[in-house]
Amino acid sequence: MAFTDEAARTALRRLFDAAIASADPRTVLARHLPEKPAGRVLVLGAGKSAAVMAAAVEAAWPDVDLSGLVVTRYGHGHPTARIEVAEAAHPVPDEAGARAARRMLDLAAAAGAGDLVLFLVSGGGSSLTTLPAPGLTLTDLIAVNKALLASGATIHEMNCIRRHLSAFSGGRLAAAAHPARVVTLAISDVPGDDPTVIASGPTVPDPSTFGQAQALIAHYRMALPEAVVAHLKAARDESPKPGDARLGPPDYRFIATPRMALDAAAAEARALGLTPLILGDALEGEAREVGTVLAGIALSARAHGQPVPAPCVLLSGGETTVTIRATTPGRGGRNAECLLGCAQALGGTRGIWALMGDTDGIDGSESNAGAIATPDTLSRARAAGLDPRACLAGHDSHAVFAVLGDLVETGPTLTNVNDFRAILIG
Structure with missing residues (x-):
């Protein structure tokens, strides 16, 4: 199944919305x-x-x-x-x-x-x-x-x-x-x-x-x-x-619970003709490193059909951690940082999109719930004068997705079953 960029974005947002609705x-x-x-x-x-x-x-x-x-x-x-x-x-x-x-x-x-x-x-x-x-x-x-x-x-x-x-x-x-x-x-x-x-x-x-x-x-x-x-x-x-x-x-x-939300997203994925694979509801670790690992799984699915063949979506939940290393850190919650780490590791591979967000509607202290990454996230960021790698090192992931217009904004959802991550492989 070949996805247009618009169709992939719409599908990811439907999965996120289904997860939030299950916890209302x-x-x-x-x-x-x-x-x-x-x-x-x-x-x-x-x-x-x-x-x-x-x-x-x-x-x-x-x-x-x-x-x-x-x-x-x-x-x-x-x-x-x-x-x-x-x-x-x-x-x-x-x-x-x-x-x-x-x-x-x-x-x-x-x-x-x-x-x-x-x-x-x-x-x-x-x-x-x-x-x-x-x-x-x-x-x-x-x-x-x-x-x-x-x-x-x-x-x-x-x-x-x-x-x-x-x-x-x-x-x-x-x-x-x-x-x-x-x-x-x-x-x-x-x-x-x-x-x-x-x-x-x-x-x-x-x-x-x-x-x-x-x-x-x-x-x-x-x-x-x-x-x-x-x-x-x-x-x-x-x-x-x-x-x-x-x-x-x-x-x-x-x-x-996070698992209930992932199950709801999986049901919505099937309705969209996607094969869902829930990687776990309790993934933890440094945000950017979790993003790198998830990118590796997505690349395997895209190239080899393992652990699940395309068209599919990899779902996960849990709570990552951001350890502040920069002297003057920028803006960005753990989901935006995880997503930028994932996009960096994907390196612009065609046919892979991702959405990562906090189900409470607030990623860290920002006003957005999370963001969406596309196959051309890195190239568009560079064209806008940003260095994605430097932004990741400086904990300034929000700047990348804000400039690109790829923030996901829901406002307060009045629920919270932690982080939601979906990677769509078309």
Whole structure:
């Protein structure tokens, strides 16, 4: 099947849209709710999807006595009638998020044995509920967050450290709600769908330790505030561990995951006459290097029909990492950097197009979800006076795709099942 450039772009965007639609809380949340309780329902939540998830609960339970508070990223709000929505900063936390976290802890502590605490969690929850442990300040944790984002650590490693500097995460919210019943509805944005990692696990036991957090900081040679180093070394107030009676058996329900989104994209690919191959929903690694590996698989499919013959599409999810090496880095999220690395490795090979984007609609701190690369991306960039290789080295991938008009812009999607990558081989 020979694709025109326009047809390939349209197909890739349809796959991306199908993945996002599969994770829309307004259509998927209701079927995961527990039975309607007889008593009061306290709805708490954190993440980029928190407001729209709260609205979905209200729509599903119009006759239930419910109230509560959720916190989401600035610009990600959604109208609600009974559940308050607060907004705070992401990815660098601010005082608004700390206030929301403290209020949620206080609300949870007031819940009784006959109450249901429904916790709505999605990607971004860690930053949005950054509440310092005793002896630490928000300024300390902002410094930690900046160090984490620049370190090259994985999301699993970052959240191990965050849990041991927090008064909210690592099971502490569920402990505060004891003896009320706690049910968590989650949209997973992390490789492997680990509940302890999604928003740093406020409602589940934390198996990690202060010692592990210290080891990670040493491994990545992070320079952190003295108060943070002292707090970790003292190792007081360890997070609730498996078997803690305050938490009970966790009732944790996934309403959307990266794998579900990839399955939806695969179904859309078949409808378009493409053979989909899901490479995995939990790919991690340095963004540009992941792009290089994915390009190698695409080149094999194009030249040899392996691991899948054309026309086909290679699908993958997960969360890559960008380790900042440039002294004065440019603009570009991890998806744009992964895509530019892929385009560089493809070297202009005919018949291969790719789209990479963040399903929340925001790639890093930029306003675009991601971008599309075409067989002539590199040549068009050079004609525009850009050096793609230098842009990649300087973490300035956004500049390439912006100049070419190849950014993918969705606005906030109000969901988040992490990175989405599709490479179409015609």
